[in-house]
Amino acid sequence: MNSALKIGPYEFKSRLLLGTGKFASLDVQSEAVKRSGAEILTFAIRRLPIDNPDAPNFLETLDLKQFTLLPNTAGAYTAEEAVRIARLAKASGLCDMIKVEVIGDPKTLLPDPIGTLEATKILVDEGFIVLPYTSDDPILARKLQEAGAAAVMPGASPIGSGQGIVNPNNLRFIIEEAKVPVIVDAGIGGPADAALAMELGADAVLLNTAVSGAKDPALMAEAFKLAVQAGRFGYLAGRIPKKRYASASSPAEGMIE
Amino acid sequence: MRLIVNGEEREVAGVATVAELLAAFKLEGKILVVELNKRIIERNAYSETGLSDGDHIEIVHFVGGG
Numbered sequence: 545m546n547s548a549l550k551i552g553p554y555e556f557k558s559r560l561l562l563g564t565g566k567f568a569s570l571d572v573q574s575e576a577v578k579r580s581g582a583e584i585l586t587f588a589i590r591r592l593p594i595d596n597p598d599a600p601n602f603l604e605t606l607d608l609k610q611f612t613l614l615p616n617t618a619g620a621y622t623a624e625e626a627v628r629i630a631r632l633a634k635a636s637g638l639c640d641m642i643k644v645e646v647i648g649d650p651k652t653l654l655p656d657p658i659g660t661l662e663a664t665k666i667l668v669d670e671g672f673i674v675l676p677y678t679s680d681d682p683i684l685a686r687k688l689q690e691a692g693a694a695a696v697m698p699g700a701s702p703i704g705s706g707q708g709i710v711n712p713n714n715l716r717f718i719i720e721e722a723k724v725p726v727i728v729d730a731g732i733g734g735p736a737d738a739a740l741a742m743e744l745g746a747d748a749v750l751l752n753t754a755v756s757g758a759k760d761p762a763l764m765a766e767a768f769k770l771a772v773q774a775g776r777f778g779y780l781a782g783r784i785p786k787k788r789y790a791s792a793s794s795p796a797e798g799m800i801e
Numbered sequence: 802m803r804l805i806v807n808g809e810e811r812e813v814a815g816v817a818t819v820a821e822l823l824a825a826f827k828l829e830g831k832i833l834v835v836e837l838n839k840r841i842i843e844r845n846a847y848s849e850t851g852l853s854d855g856d857h858i859e860i861v862h863f864v865g866g867g
Binding site: 563564565566567573586587588589590591592594597601602603604613615616618628631632633635636637638703704730750751752753 | 806807808809826827828831832833834836839841843844859860861862863864865866867
C-alpha cells in the first residue's frame with residue numbers, strides 16, 4: 545500500500561520533494577523541512593561569498609545523513625552551462641543525483657526542451673542520476689527517458705506561479721506511458737494541486753514557493769505532506785467515475801407511502 | 802599575485818596553491834567546490850594544485866533553490 549518511491553538505485557518513503565529557496569529565515573526553513581517529511585531537498589549551486597563566508601547557510605544546518613541532496617542546474621540557459629554546474633555539484637562528493645534545469649526564457653522560466661535533452665544525454669553518460677525538469681510535452685518526456693533519465697519532472701505551470709496543474713491531460717499521457725517515476729515539479733500552489741497530481745498517478749511532487757512563500761510555511765509544509773499522501777491513497781484506492789446523471793445513495797425500495 | 806576569484810580581480814599575496822588560497826580566505830573545512838580555469842579541482846588535490854598570475858577561480862557552494 546505504501547510502497548517506496550524508487551529513483552535510480554535509491555528508495556524513499558516520502559513522495560514530497562522540497563525546494564529550499566526563498567525561505568524567510570533558517571529557523572522557518574528548518575521547521576518547514578521537518579514538517580514536510582521530505583527526504584529529498586533541492587539546492588542551487590552559486591558562488592560562495594568570499595567576503596562573507598560565514599553568512600548563514602541552510603545546508604550547513606542539515607544532518608546530511610537524514611536527507612538526499614538534489615542539486616539543480618538553475619541559472620543554466622544552455623546544455624553546456626547545465627553540465628558545468630552539474631559537474632561542480634557532483635564534485636562536492638555529497639550527491640550523484642542532479643535536477644537538470646535548462647531554461648529557455650527568463651520571464652516564463654519554461655524549460656528549453658532541446659538544451660534539456662542535450663544536457664540529460666551528456667550527464668547520463670557521465671554516470672549522473674538525472675532528473676530533468678521538463679515541460680508537460682509527452683514526446684519530450686519520452687525522449688528524456690530514452691536518453692536515460694531516472695525520472696521525468698514535468699511542470700504543472702511556470703515555476704513559482706502557484707497556478708497548479710494547467711494541463712492535466714498531458715500529465716496523464718506522460719504518466720500512462722512513463723517507465724520511470726513522474727515527479728510533478730513547478731507551479732504547485734496549494735495542497736489541492738499536489739493531491740490532484742498524485743490522484744492523476746504521479747509518483748511524487750516537487751515544490752518550493754508553495755511552502756516558502758506561504759504565510760505559515762511550516763503549517764503549509766505539513767498540509768502538503770498530507771495532501772501528497774491523500775492523493776496517493778486516492779489514486780491507489782480507485783475513485784468512482786464521473787457520471788452525467790445522478791445515482792442515488794439511499795435505496796429505492798422500502799419507501800413509506 | 803593577481804587572481805580573478807568569483808569574477809572579481811584580487812591581489813593575493815603569499816599563496817601558491819589552491820589550499821593556501823582557501824586558507825587565506827578562511828574557507829578550510831567549508832562545503833565548497835573549486836574550479837580553476839574551468840577545470841574542477843578535486844579536494845585531495847588542493848595542496849598540489851599551483852596558482853599562476855591571472856588565473857580564474859570559481860569557488861561555489863550549495864544555496865537554497867527549487
